[in-house]
Amino acid sequence: MPTSAFADRDVRFGTGAIELVGAVADGLGARRVLLVRGRRSFTASGGDRLLPGLEAVAEVEQWSDFAPNTDAADLAVGLGIVERFDPDLVVAVGGGSAMDMAKLLCAFRGVTDADELQDRIRAGAKVTGRATRLVLAPTTSGSGSEATRFAVVYIGNGKFSIEGPAMLPDAVVLDPSLTVSGSAYQRATSGVDAVAQAIESLWAVGATEESRVFAREALELLLGALEGFAREPDEANARAMALGAHLAGRAIDVSRTTAAHALSYGITKTYGLSHGHAVGVTLGAFIEAHADPSRLREGIDPAAHAAAMAAVLGGLGAADGTEARERFTALMQRLGLETSLGKAGADTPASREALAASVNVQRLGNNPVDFSAPELAALLQGID
Missing domain, CATH: 1.20.1090.10 (Dehydroquinate synthase-like - alpha domain)
Structure with a gap:
């Protein structure tokens, strides 16, 4: 394994690593976790193996009702869930869309008006801070979203890229066994x-x-x-x-x-x-x-x-x-x-x-x- 991959980041890599999410969350002091996940891939991939360990250390709410291409309308719904549930950690388990959605929820937390949200997306200001911890666990080997400081969001047919250093996660859980079920x-x-x-x-x-x-x-x-x-x-x-x-x-x-x-x-x-x-x-x-x-x-x-x-x-x-x-x-x-x-x-x-x-x-x-x-x-x- 090339050491350059993980030298400066918290990455848990290996078969079965998904079962470490609870320990990662506990180490981050999380007690209320919003789990952003794929609708079918979460169970099909074995991502649901994280639940016992995660539920042992935190209250967990799951959300999967969003489109494959991250849309501002879905993001607004998710931000409403964040406002109500008040998580101290967002965990994403899924493909690029689930991970992008989790990043965007952290980036735009506190924005509750849909028009303001769209204005901020169009403005494209860099995301330099966030108050919510973020852990990403990919279920595909492709997008690399767990390693990047940007996320894609659509307003209608318009595609926008939101980026900034605060979009990088606190930890990555890289479990190869999650990627084989597609x-x-x-x-x-x-x-x-x-x-x-x-x-x-x-x-x-x-x-x-x-x-x-x-x-x-x-x-x-x-x-x-x-x-x-x-x-x-x-x-x-x-x-x-x-x-x-x-x-x-x-x-x-x-x-x-x-x-x-x-x-x-x-x-x-x-x-x-x-x-x-x-x-x-x-x-x-x-x-x-x-x-x-x-x-x-x-x-x-x-x-x-x-x-x-x-x-x-x-x-x-x-x-x-x-x-x-x-x-x-x-x-x-x-x-x-x-x-x-x-x-x-x-x-x-x-x-x-x-x-x-x-x-x-x-x-x-x-x-x-x-x-x-x-x-x-x-x-x-x-x-x-």
Whole structure:
């Protein structure tokens, strides 16, 4: 286990770690705990094994009545529960949406007016303090939300990112046994999301030496375990995926993501592909584009970028960008994931131009290669 993963954070890692949540809560002095959990995944994953230990030390109220994509209307309901129950600890057990919801409940605690809540979300001020303790336990190996200082929330169709140092949890419970109960598709797409985070973090403009260490370790673990984990999960590949996804989260917490993630939200919203699948559809094309040093933006260190791309190509066993794209596409197909934008529904030039126009400009600014809207559209035209 890479020591860099947990050196500066309270992370309980290992099979059965979920049963330590009660001890973690007790150590934090918690006596009233709001448990934010997935509706079905909580029991299906074995997350409910935390209940005896947690209920032995604290009064527990459970909440799971929120949509998969965290919505401001659901957040307002949750904040009402927080106001009534007055927890001193919020524990989330679930995928990225449950963990994001828990972060947001802590960030916006005390905001009881729905209009004020939406105004504050739109304003996007950094979250620099919170009064409520926070513990996160993921049931998927993909989002890395337990390791990041940001959360996504929607107002209607508008997507907003809330971030700040106070969004990081007091403790993480990383139990690989919770991640194996999902479908093969869910395990594959979550894993592809984590792979994409590691790859994008390696080349991101915002990357640092530390974040690249996390990203390289993540990529090695994830690529070595993903196919087996998707097809037939066992303790070994589940441990590798859980740790790899966490490391990828540590990496993007510093570097942020880039163009493939920026495009994924429009693909998911318009054509219904899950988030990880949507990221994976374009990632191969972006790997090929980033392997061309002549396309680098002014001010990007060519040596650092070359080292980042060497890690990406080496992880995929490829000699150049074209082969890396082919190998990543083949990996997607072995995982049973459709790689054609046309078959996903974006089957006209106009539909791909619309996707290119939908990207988050901030994430494009974190890309080491410049892409104009026509260049993005051209890249998308080639994904068939």
